[in-house]
Amino acid sequence: MLVQGIKSRPEYKGLEIDPHAKRHLFVLEGEGAKALTDQVEAKGKDFLARSEILYLAGGAAPKAYDAVMAALSPDIFWQAPTLQPMLFRLRACLEQARMGTRIYVAGTEGFIGQIMQVVLEYGVDFNSIHTEHRGSTARRVQCVHCKGITDDVTTSPFACTHCGLSLLVRDHYSRRLGAFQGVNIDAEEPGTAPQPEEMFP
Amino acid sequence: MSLSTDMPVRVADVTQVTDLVKRFRFERLDGQPMPFFSGGAHVVVSMNDNGLLRRNPYSLMSSPDDNSGYDISVLRVPNSRGGSIFMHEQVKPGDQLTVSQPVNLFAPDHRGRKHILIAGGIGITPFLAMMDQFSRDNVAFELHYAIRSRTHGAYWQQLLDRYGARRIKIYVDEEKSTLPLATIVENQPLGTHLYVCGPAGMIDGVLLTALQAGWPKENLHSERFLAPPAGLPFQVFLEKSNIHMTVGEHQSILEAAEAHGCDAPYMCRGGACGQCETAVVSSDGMLEHNDIYLSDAEKASGGKVMICVSRFKGQQLVLQL
Numbered sequence: 001m002l003v004q005g006i007k008s009r010p011e012y013k014g015l016e017i018d019p020h021a022k023r024h025l026f027v028l029e030g031e032g033a034k035a036l037t038d039q040v041e042a043k044g045k046d047f048l049a050r051s052e053i054l055y056l057a058g059g060a061a062p063k064a065y066d067a068v069m070a071a072l073s074p075d076i077f078w079q080a081p082t083l084q085p086m087l088f089r090l091r092a093c094l095e096q097a098r099m100g101t102r103i104y105v106a107g108t109e110g111f112i113g114q115i116m117q118v119v120l121e122y123g124v125d126f127n128s129i130h131t132e133h134r135g136s137t138a139r140r141v142q143c144v145h146c147k148g149i150t151d152d153v154t155t156s157p158f159a160c161t162h163c164g165l166s167l168l169v170r171d172h173y174s175r176r177l178g179a180f181q182g183v184n185i186d187a188e189e190p191g192t193a194p195q196p197e198e199m200f201p
Numbered sequence: 202m203s204l205s206t207d208m209p210v211r212v213a214d215v216t217q218v219t220d221l222v223k224r225f226r227f228e229r230l231d232g233q234p235m236p237f238f239s240g241g242a243h244v245v246v247s248m249n250d251n252g253l254l255r256r257n258p259y260s261l262m263s264s265p266d267d268n269s270g271y272d273i274s275v276l277r278v279p280n281s282r283g284g285s286i287f288m289h290e291q292v293k294p295g296d297q298l299t300v301s302q303p304v305n306l307f308a309p310d311h312r313g314r315k316h317i318l319i320a321g322g323i324g325i326t327p328f329l330a331m332m333d334q335f336s337r338d339n340v341a342f343e344l345h346y347a348i349r350s351r352t353h354g355a356y357w358q359q360l361l362d363r364y365g366a367r368r369i370k371i372y373v374d375e376e377k378s379t380l381p382l383a384t385i386v387e388n389q390p391l392g393t394h395l396y397v398c399g400p401a402g403m404i405d406g407v408l409l410t411a412l413q414a415g416w417p418k419e420n421l422h423s424e425r426f427l428a429p430p431a432g433l434p435f436q437v438f439l440e441k442s443n444i445h446m447t448v449g450e451h452q453s454i455l456e457a458a459e460a461h462g463c464d465a466p467y468m469c470r471g472g473a474c475g476q477c478e479t480a481v482v483s484s485d486g487m488l489e490h491n492d493i494y495l496s497d498a499e500k501a502s503g504g505k506v507m508i509c510v511s512r513f514k515g516q517q518l519v520l521q522l
Contacts, residue, residue, distance in 0.1 A: 022415040097391040100415025123314040123392025128417030 001156050001185075002199055003170035010173055012112065012133040015104045017043050022100030024051040025093060027086075027115050029107025030058040031135035033065030036106065040072060052076040052093065056086050056111070060135065083111070087118055094122045106132040110140030110151055113178025126175070137200040141169055142179040149179050155196035157185045166193035169200075207247070208235075212296045213270055221277045222323065222355045223289055224262075226270050227300055234268040238303035240331030241396075241424070244271065245470060247299040250287045254459060257284040258470050260327040260398075260424075261303060265334050271300065274355060276323040282428060282451050306474050307396070307424040309334070314392035316342040317385065319407055321399025322349065325356060327424060328398065332364065343368050345385055347399070350375040382407060386414040396422045427472045429453035430491055432512045439463055439522040440482050454479075454508035458522065465508065465522055472510035479508050479520050486515010 015035045017024065024047055026036055033055065040048070051074040057066055070077045080086035103124065105115045112131050119129055138152040148162025156169035160182065167182030174181060186193040210227035218224050229235060238261055248255040263272035275288045292298070307327050309316055316335060318328045325346055335342040344364070348354025351373055360369045372378045380403075386395070395416070397407040404423045411421055431451050438445050439458060448457040455477055458465045468476035472492030481488070481504055490500040492507035499505055506513075506520070 018415070018417075020413055020415045094391055099386070099389040099391060099393050099420070101391055102415070102417070120312075123310075123312045123394070125310075125312070125417065125419035128419045 001168060001194060001197055003168065003172070006171035006173070008173040008175075009171040010109070010113075010131075010175070012131040014132045015039055015106060015130045017047050018102045018130075020100075021102035022050065023098070023102070025097065025101055025103045026051060026053045026055075027090060027103065027105045028053065029056045029111040029135070030060035030065075032106030032108075032111070032132065033060070033069055035132040035134050036104075037065075037068060037072075045072065048072055048074040050075060052078075054078050054080065054086060054089055054093070056080045056083060056107070058107075058111075083114065087114070090115065090118055094119065097122075102128070102130065104130040104132075106134050108135045108138060109133060110138070110178070113140060113173075113175075116175065117178045120175070139169060139200050140179045141167065141182040142174065142177055143167055144181050144183050149177070150182075153182075154198060154200045156199050157193050157196055158182070206302045207299045208302070210271075210298055210300050212292055212294050212298060215292065215294055218274060218355045219353055221353065222274055223277070224272055224274045225288065225292065226263075226272050227298065228270040230297065235271055236302060237268050238265055238271075238330070239305050239308055240265055240334040241307035241309060241327045242303040242305035242330070243307075243327070243469070244273070244303050245301040245467075246273070246288075247301075248284065248287050248292075250283065250291070254456075255282075255284045255287060256456075256459075256470060257288075260307075260330070262326045262329040265330055266337065271303075274323065274326050282431075304468050304474070306469055307398070307422065309396065310394045310420075310422070312392075313394035313420070314341065315390055315394070316340065317389065317393060317395045318342060318344045319380065319385070319395065319397040319399070319403075320344065320346045321403040322347070322353075323355070324397075324399035324403075324424075326398075328396070329356065329360075331396070332360075336364065343370065345370045345372065345380055347372045347374065347380050347403070349373075380407075382410040383414070386411045386416060394420045394422065396424075398424045401425055425471070425473065425493065427491060427493070427510050429456070429470075429510045430512070432489070433514070435486075435513045435515065436517050437513070438517060438519045440519055441522055448512070453510060454506075454512075454520070458508065463522060467509055470509045472507050475507070477507055477509045478505050479522050480504065481506055482519040482521050484513065484515060484518045486513060486518070488513055488518075 138154045141153045142149045143160040146163035150161045157166045165184045168185040172181040209230045213228045214226040216224040243258045243260045259273040277289045278285045357371045442463045444461045446461050468474040475494045489512040491510040
């Protein structure tokens with residue numbers, strides 16, 4: 001069960017190297033590494049000398065994309081163990097970045113949303129940030145009742161990990177929170193929620 | 202239609218700023234405060250020139266904090282359609298005029314961490330209000346202002362006095378100093394926004410230089426008001442109003458419609474805002490699109506026309522108006 005057709009659902013238009021950019025900052029997670037290597041195949045390796053890559057392997061660690069990207073010899077390749085140091089490093093990069101820098105984000109939706117949250121704080125218009133959804137379609141969902149956020153939600157409805165309410169997942173998205181909005185599905189008659197359906201593998 | 206909210210105003214003050222620039226202060230006849238506006242906003246001033254209605258947009262240059270009146274500056278343009286000449290020669294303190302509500306098509310992006318303003322000549326006016334706002338909000342900005350000569354340039358000395366030489370850079374054509382565009386757009390911190398207002402050639406140059414330096418188009422803002430260009434007279438039929446009319450050599454379709462009593466919507470009267478977009482019912486000739494609002498594809502399809510600046514070559518144009 002999913003409520004679709006809501007305008008706030010983000011669109012990820014795909015990475016496209018901007019030929020005018022003086023510097024490229026890639027912020028990638030898991031399978032998002034493939035979005036970069038696909039660009040290298042399509043556009044050649046020239047842009048790598050002006051590129052900084054921040055990578056969080058996450059669940060894709062066994063695929064060793066880190067070794068593939070390091071072997072491409074970008075200007076800087078840096079790997080984060082978890083999301084928190086990734087966000088910290090990203091802030092440091094943005095603090096120093098100049099206007100000719102283009103930002104490319106690829107990975108799961110939850111990852112893209114949390115990176116966008118940081119980038120937007122730096123006065124970057126979100127239309128100028130390139131994004132590509134790769135990997136799992138699991139969602140990051142905020143419970144509109146207790147405001148708790150649950151990562152990697154794969155079913156709808158699902159039980160809020162904070163307050164336990166059964167939440168219907170909708171396409172209603174908050175860019176500020178980097179999360180979809182989940183609403184209690186059986187508020188009128190508690191206990192009548194339909195069975196969770198696997199929707200976001 | 203768009204203007205049931207026009208405000209009758211009294212000309213409170215007229216100041217000769219330079220040989221060719223006059224400043225006008227407007228206050229409301231009923232003594233009420235003016236609506237607040239934001240930096241970059243303009244008003245459309247309606248003038249009654251011996252029975253001929255003239256309407257010109259002018260940027261508001263006074264402080265956005267000050268709702269006791271509005272200031273505009275008008276450059277005298279000798280070979281123009283007459284609005285600026287009328288303002289310079291006819292309008293005296295105590296006269297009555299009508300101004301529209303303020304409209305902002307050139308607002309600063311407040312998410313920006315730094316703002317670079319580039320002005321050419323009279324293009325300085327929207328930035329005067331913007332800088333007042335930036336300065337009040339303690340937001341980083343710098344102005345690069347190109348003028349022909351120190352006697353022709355308006356307000357440059359006051360700006361230097363008020364904001365200092367770190368934030369205000371003046372370039373004087375007569376002294377062979379020119380805008381160092383490539384240097385200005387280089388090495389600016391992420392989250393900088395750039396705004397340009399001035400002659401068309403200068404705007405194009407600034408935007409191109411910034412794009413080539415790797416700026417995303419989302420951070421580039423420009424304001425160009427186009428005066429409706431003159432051309433051969435042509436016939437227009439307004440279908441909904443059932444009016445046959447001739448658009449004169451120095452008239453726009455919008456002005457002709459107004460002269461025939463048709464209350465067409467408009468906002469900027471300069472081909473920028475899209476308010477006066479009108480559907481074309483039929484046409485047996487060539488539309489001359491002079492606006493910067495419609496996309497190239499829309500212009501080519503011929504289904505719409507911006508009646509404030511665009512013209513027509515042919516026998517008959519039928520508009521849904």
